[in-house]
Amino acid sequence: MSRPGGRRVLALALPLLLAGCSGIQSALDPRGPQADAIATLAWVLFIGAALIFVAVMAMAVAGFIWPDQLSRVNPRRFMVGGGVVFTSSVLVVLTVYSTWVGSRVSDASDVNIIGAGTRIQPDEDRLVIEAVGYMWWWEFRYLGTPHGDVVLANEVHIPVGRPVEFRLKAADVIHSFWIPSLHGKRDMIPGHNNLIVMQAEKPGLLRGQCAEFCGDQHTLMSFFVMAHEPEEFEDWLAAQARPAREPDTPELQRGAEVFLEQGCGACHVVRGLSDGPLQAVGQLGPDLTHVGSRLSLGAGAMPNGVGPLGGWIANAQGIKPGNRMPNFDRLPSEDLTAVARYLESLK
Amino acid sequence: MRLPVLFLLFLTLTACNEAATERPASEIARHVAGGDPEIGRRILNDRDYGCGACHAIPGVRHARGSVGPPLHGMAVRGYVAGRLPNYPENLVNWIYDPQRIDPQSAMPNTGISREEATHVAAYLYTLQELPR
Numbered sequence: 001m002s003r004p005g006g007r008r009v010l011a012l013a014l015p016l017l018l019a020g021c022s023g024i025q026s027a028l029d030p031r032g033p034q035a036d037a038i039a040t041l042a043w044v045l046f047i048g049a050a051l052i053f054v055a056v057m058a059m060a061v062a063g064f065i066w067p068d069q070l071s072r073v074n075p076r077r078f079m080v081g082g083g084v085v086f087t088s089s090v091l092v093v094l095t096v097y098s099t100w101v102g103s104r105v106s107d108a109s110d111v112n113i114i115g116a117g118t119r120i121q122p123d124e125d126r127l128v129i130e131a132v133g134y135m136w137w138w139e140f141r142y143l144g145t146p147h148g149d150v151v152l153a154n155e156v157h158i159p160v161g162r163p164v165e166f167r168l169k170a171a172d173v174i175h176s177f178w179i180p181s182l183h184g185k186r187d188m189i190p191g192h193n194n195l196i197v198m199q200a201e202k203p204g205l206l207r208g209q210c211a212e213f214c215g216d217q218h219t220l221m222s223f224f225v226m227a228h229e230p231e232e233f234e235d236w237l238a239a240q241a242r243p244a245r246e247p248d249t250p251e252l253q254r255g256a257e258v259f260l261e262q263g264c265g266a267c268h269v270v271r272g273l274s275d276g277p278l279q280a281v282g283q284l285g286p287d288l289t290h291v292g293s294r295l296s297l298g299a300g301a302m303p304n305g306v307g308p309l310g311g312w313i314a315n316a317q318g319i320k321p322g323n324r325m326p327n328f329d330r331l332p333s334e335d336l337t338a339v340a341r342y343l344e345s346l347k
Numbered sequence: 348m349r350l351p352v353l354f355l356l357f358l359t360l361t362a363c364n365e366a367a368t369e370r371p372a373s374e375i376a377r378h379v380a381g382g383d384p385e386i387g388r389r390i391l392n393d394r395d396y397g398c399g400a401c402h403a404i405p406g407v408r409h410a411r412g413s414v415g416p417p418l419h420g421m422a423v424r425g426y427v428a429g430r431l432p433n434y435p436e437n438l439v440n441w442i443y444d445p446q447r448i449d450p451q452s453a454m455p456n457t458g459i460s461r462e463e464a465t466h467v468a469a470y471l472y473t474l475q476e477l478p479r
Contacts, residue, residue: 302409303395307457311400314414314453319400329414333453337446340455 025207027180031227032199034105034183041101045094052090105183126165126197129156133168133175133188135214136221136323137286137299143167147241151269153286154299156208157226157240159233160200168194176212179225185211200227207300216322222300243272244289244346255342258335262328270346284324292346298323310340379435381462382469390467396457398467405474415454420477428452438468 023029030036063070130141142150158164168177170188178185183198200206210221228236247253256273259265265273265280271289273280280288294304301320302308314336316325331339391398391407399410403417424433428449431437440447442464445454459467 302397302400303393305395305397305457306455308394308397308400310453310455311397311412311414315400315412318411318413333451336453337455 024205025180025209025222029181031181031204031206032183032201034198035181037101037105038184041098044097048090048094126163127158128165128167129158130167130169131156131177131188133170133172133177133210133214133221135172136210136217136320138208138221138223139286142237142240145237145241147238150237150240151287152240152290152294154223154296155226155294156223157228157233157236158200159230160203160227162230163197163199165195165197168196173214174212175210175214175221177208178211179206179208181206182225187212200225203227203229203232205295217320220299220301220320222296224295224300239293240290244270247342247345251338252342252345254335255338255340255345258331258339259342262331262339264339267325288343288346290346292344304344306337306340306344309343310336313340379439379465379469379472382435382439382465382472384466384470384473387463387466387468387470390459390463391470396459396463398457401454404471405476406470417478418471418474420474421471422473422475423477428454435468435472438471439464442467 027035027042028039030039128143130139130143132139132141138154138156140152140156166177168186168188170190172190174190175188176185177188177194177196179198182200183196186194186196188194204227206225206227208223208225210218212218214221247256259270260274260276260278260280265278265282267282267285268280269282269287269289270280271287292304296302297304297308297312298316298320302312312319312325314329314331315327316323317327328336388406390396391404391410394409398404399407399412401412401414402410403412403419404410405419421433421438427433427438427441428445430449431441439461443459443461444456445452446456
């Protein structure tokens with residue numbers, strides 16, 4: 001096998017590094033007022049530090065080039081001016097500025113609350129979503145929508161131009177909720193509810209990531225964020241509130257049967273799948289009522305589709321070792337493809 | 348005296364060159380009419396069809412699945428899916444719609460287009476090494 005040369009690797013790596021500055025998961029590509037303020041603060045710090053660095057280097061070089069002229073500078077005045085007055089005034093200005101930015105981005109939201117439901121200011125206009133961190137996936141519950149509660153996993157949809165209040169919880173260990181294009185990080189702590197309010201300014205696809213190491217598959221704990229125009233968002237919400245699509249071909253019916261027979265419903269919810277003895281009401285894994293409509297599987301482990309679904313069902317431990325889903329690799333092949341097709345059909 | 352020694356040395360050194368025993372990838376790939384191995388590799392890397400969820404595929408990121416067979420050495424294998432002689436057309440047909448060839452296969456029709464399947468087959472034919 002040929003191996004790419006060092007230069008080729010560098011040529012590949014450079015655009016990748018730069019690509020990190022824009023795109024769907026970047027604090028330097030803000031899409032909302034809070035992220036905007038944070039990005040501005042970052043640039044001020046970065047540019048200011050660069051200017052000071054360049055000035056210091058320039059003085060050092062000047063010291064070598066013009067030693068005689070510079071020896072006439074009063075050392076005491078230079079030390080006090082450059083070392084104390086300049087430094088402390090810059091730090092005071094920056095401290096005031098960053099505190100102001102911090103309080104502004106947290107305004108209306110930064111209420112740490114002990115216990116559920118206390119001290120939350122009701123706000124008619126806010127969309128309230130409960131976000132729960134699990135090892136290693138995300139649950140999003142839309143509370144008090146006109147269509148009833150809506151639950152989905154590893155993907156959250158929000159309307160543009162309207163504040164969204166995320167009530168952050170953790171089911172097991174400490175996770176951290178971070179959508180870099182919208183806001184800073186906030187921890188999800190077991191037994192403690194945190195709150196964060198953010199707003200998207202324009203429609204588009206963004207990405208969030210767990211920002212606190214939470215175990216083996218911490219890196220595969222991401223989620224997509226879709227910002228919609230308000231009407232589009234209402235349509236999406238109404239569609240998510242509906243029960244799962246009925247299986248309407250023999251293969252899909254078989255898929256639904258296999259899903260129930262294999263006990264998938266012990267961990268997963270598929271709303272409206274069955275009223276018989278076998279039901280899909282489990283709470284340990286993601287709600288699969290509309291799983292076919294999602295962009296990724298396994299919290300960003302793979303894109304969605306019948307192939308990845310089949311692979312995930314049979315080999316979840318190979319794809320994401322240590323996650324809570326066992327491998328279902330003893331199913332007859334027709335049953336495996338049927339259940340993958342059935343889940344794919346749940347749009 | 349000197350010449351045979353040099354000749355032997357030369358022979359020994361050629362054994363160090365692994366590439367000398369390989370046919371160039373482009374020559375093999377040419378057998379898949381209209382298939383571009385580089386595009387095929389990109390399709391596999393983008394993971395849209397989830398091939399790597401079930402197969403281990405050399406040279407493809409995240410393709411470490413153990414549900415189906417590993418695809419090492421596809422270029423030198425005798426049969427596709429245990430039933431079709433390993434000709435380009437058969438491999439393309441299999442990738443495009445496995446369920447039509449073998450409804451009992453666990454490999455689903457992933458929705459890949461015939462053109463994409465052609466590129467993927469072209470890439471798979473660059474894989475000549477079996478696992479050691």
